[in-house]
Amino acid sequence: MAKTLVWVEHDNTQVKDATLAAVTAASQLGEVHLLVAGSGCAAVAESAAKIAGVGKVHLADNATLKDALPENVAPLIVEFMGHHDAFVAPATSNGKNIAPRVAALLDVMQLSDVLSVEGPKTFTRPTYAGNAIATVESSDAKLVITVRGTAFAKAKTSGGSGTVEAVSGGADAGLSSFVGAEIAKNERPELTSAKIIVSGGRALKDADTFQQVIFPLADKLGAGVGASRAAVDAGYVPNDYQVGQTGKIVAPEVYIAVGISGAIQHLAGMKDSKTIIAINKDEDAPIFQVADIGLVADLFNAVPELTGKL
Amino acid sequence: MKILVPVKRVIDYNVKPRVKADGTGVDLANVKMSMNPFDEIAVEEAIRLKEKGVATEIVAVSVGPAKAQETLRTALAMGADRAILVQTDDEVEPLAVAKILKAIAEVEQPGLVILGKQAIDDDSNQTGQMLAALMGCPQGTFASAVAVDGDAVTVTREVDGGLETVKLALPAIVTTDLRLNEPRYASLPNIMKAKSKPLATKSPADYGVDTAPRLKTLKVSEPPVRSAGIKVADVDALVAKLKELGIA
Ligand SMILES: Cc1cc2nc3c(=O)[nH]c(=O)nc-3n(C[C@H](O)[C@H](O)[C@H](O)COP(=O)(O)OP(=O)(O)OC[C@H]3O[C@@H](n4cnc5c(N)ncnc54)[C@H](O)[C@@H]3O)c2cc1C
Numbered sequence: 435m436a437k438t439l440v441w442v443e444h445d446n447t448q449v450k451d452a453t454l455a456a457v458t459a460a461s462q463l464g465e466v467h468l469l470v471a472g473s474g475c476a477a478v479a480e481s482a483a484k485i486a487g488v489g490k491v492h493l494a495d496n497a498t499l500k501d502a503l504p505e506n507v508a509p510l511i512v513e514f515m516g517h518h519d520a521f522v523a524p525a526t527s528n529g530k531n532i533a534p535r536v537a538a539l540l541d542v543m544q545l546s547d548v549l550s551v552e553g554p555k556t557f558t559r560p561t562y563a564g565n566a567i568a569t570v571e572s573s574d575a576k577l578v579i580t581v582r583g584t585a586f587a588k589a590k591t592s593g594g595s596g597t598v599e600a601v602s603g604g605a606d607a608g609l610s611s612f613v614g615a616e617i618a619k620n621e622r623p624e625l626t627s628a629k630i631i632v633s634g635g636r637a638l639k640d641a642d643t644f645q646q647v648i649f650p651l652a653d654k655l656g657a658g659v660g661a662s663r664a665a666v667d668a669g670y671v672p673n674d675y676q677v678g679q680t681g682k683i684v685a686p687e688v689y690i691a692v693g694i695s696g697a698i699q700h701l702a703g704m705k706d707s708k709t710i711i712a713i714n715k716d717e718d719a720p721i722f723q724v725a726d727i728g729l730v731a732d733l734f735n736a737v738p739e740l741t742g743k744l
Numbered sequence: 745m746k747i748l749v750p751v752k753r754v755i756d757y758n759v760k761p762r763v764k765a766d767g768t769g770v771d772l773a774n775v776k777m778s779m780n781p782f783d784e785i786a787v788e789e790a791i792r793l794k795e796k797g798v799a800t801e802i803v804a805v806s807v808g809p810a811k812a813q814e815t816l817r818t819a820l821a822m823g824a825d826r827a828i829l830v831q832t833d834d835e836v837e838p839l840a841v842a843k844i845l846k847a848i849a850e851v852e853q854p855g856l857v858i859l860g861k862q863a864i865d866d867d868s869n870q871t872g873q874m875l876a877a878l879m880g881c882p883q884g885t886f887a888s889a890v891a892v893d894g895d896a897v898t899v900t901r902e903v904d905g906g907l908e909t910v911k912l913a914l915p916a917i918v919t920t921d922l923r924l925n926e927p928r929y930a931s932l933p934n935i936m937k938a939k940s941k942p943l944a945t946k947s948p949a950d951y952g953v954d955t956a957p958r959l960k961t962l963k964v965s966e967p968p969v970r971s972a973g974i975k976v977a978d979v980d981a982l983v984a985k986l987k988e989l990g991i992a
């Protein structure tokens with residue numbers, strides 16, 4: 435049976451949800467081993483070992499691995515790939531940063547953003563902003579894939595009985611250093627795991643208006659908040675709110691698009707939502723072509739009224 | 745310092761791609777093609793670094809068909825100094841593109857290679873990271889700010905939770921995100937001038953790179969289509985629908 439190595443996304447404290455979809459994809463390929471690379475992250479390895487279906491958990495705990503710098507992490511993964519057949523990472527910003535570096539070092543062509551496992555070496559993946567789904571077979575000796583989080587069920591975080599093995603490695607490549615991060619503190623549900631998302635577009639005018647119109651509705655619904663690229667570019671909200679081809683890919687139970695036209699690049703990030711609701715004053719806006727429920731109205735009247743009536 | 749900017753000729757981002765009826769790919773016949781939007785941002789960033797006196801020369805590179813010359817001319821019209829077309833009619837995967845770019849970098853010795861973060865046709869998001877690995881260089885992907893200082897470059901990156909900043913030793917690889925800059929339009933005089941800028945034509949074999957694909961596309965299909973649902977008359981009707989969905 436093939437042995438797969440899943441790179442665990444974490445913040446040195448907790449396993450991130452995106453990992454769980456990657457584990458599910460990996461389990462369809464073979465035996466699942468995990469790599470927890472970080473600093474002071476023993477607790478992460480302990481909880482990773484409890485993920486259902488997990489065998490070995492390799493724990494590389496080293497100050498040089500704290501910030502997931504690909505220059506330091508990729509060579510470590512390459513060492514492990516000496517005795518694994520497939521490398522699987524979630525298609526998060528970290529996963530996308532590290533996996534191709536691993537693939538090139540292994541002289542392997544990566545499969546990005548995999549949607550389904552069709553066979554031992556065959557996968558589907560989106561191209562052209564999700565407008566064409568390609569079924570692709572790899573001819574490389576080893577596989578390197580990144581996994582779209584919304585396409586696979588999350589593995590259960592309990593019930594597993596993996597064993598944690600500490601490993602050395604992860605030397606500083608001396609090429610890069612971490613300067614800092616501005617990670618937004620957000621009390622709302624994270625976009626990629628939220629059940630409901632309220633997203634605002636360019637129509638929201640400015641940051642204050644976005645806050646006053648979108649946030650109260652989201653709070654009433656316990657929803658995460660997203661945005662179109664136009665809204666982010668205009669500075670209404672930070673970049674991590676962006677949904678779309680080049681932002682986050684989301685698939686909540688309910689996606690409410692407010693004042694968003696529905697450009698293909700935006701649709702690429704949300705059209706797998708279970709129910710799409712659109713509020714737009716232009717009845718011909720393309721968003722209505724994918725919306726299950728549409729309301730043609732001026733959002734500045736409709737959204738406050740809706741918030742009030744919930 | 746020299747900057748290398750790889751640019752790809754892709755379907756224009758305003759065109760809605762159509763899957764061919766026989767399931768072999770996307771129909772590109774008579775479809776408008778343009779420079780990959782992220783690569784325009786890469787060219788723009790290189791030009792700004794030249795305008796700041798950080799860069800001395802900008803070399804644009806494209807791997808693709810003869811028509812990719814047009815893409816390179818666009819880069820030259822924006823402000824690149826010269827161009828290299830690595831001509832092939834085959835589809836070249838990111839790994840092979842990265843190998844070709846590595847070979848070019850060995851000749852050109854750039855201080856920075858600025859690529860797009862992803863090509864909007866294959867949506868791979870791989871080439872820059874692969875090039876960095878092959879060159880043994882650091883990488884600053886998904887950049888929203890780039891500042892060169894002596895023998896290092898500081899890159900602000902757009903990541904899932906917000907922004908992250910890394911400092912990389914030169915030579916380094918940068919890939920652009922959308923908010924790095926707004927690319928300029930080439931002026932008519934510059935478009936004219938670009939016609940006489942040097943453009944060398946090479947082949948993958950000149951660089952000793954085997955471009956045989958590693959991935960075989962078995963089938964290309966349309967994603968499941970969503971059909972338009974219903975329109976509700978007013979907010980009350982919407983509230984009723986939300987109640988049906990169990991979220992209100
Ligand atoms: C390479 C590339 C990648 C991209 N990636 C992304 C991405 O990841 N995500 C993304 O979102 N975009 C992306 N885009 C941009 C995309 O093409 C669109 O420009 C963008 O999605 C438009 O945002 P919008 O719908 O908010 O704005 P607009 O298109 O301007 O739409 C605003 C909408 O608001 C409606 N409206 C205005 N006033 C009101 C009102 N008072 N009440 C109700 N409705 C109102 C209008 O009818 C209109 O439909 C990308 C583009 C490129 C080139």
Ligand SMILES: Nc1ncnc2c1ncn2[C@@H]1O[C@H](COP(=O)(O)O)[C@@H](O)[C@H]1O
Binds near residue numbers: 860
């Ligand atoms: N054929 C090509 N010619 C030149 N540059 C390319 C080519 N393919 C990819 N690139 C560069 O690599 C980036 C990422 O592409 P990809 O990895 O295919 O998503 C693009 O934005 C370009 O800068």
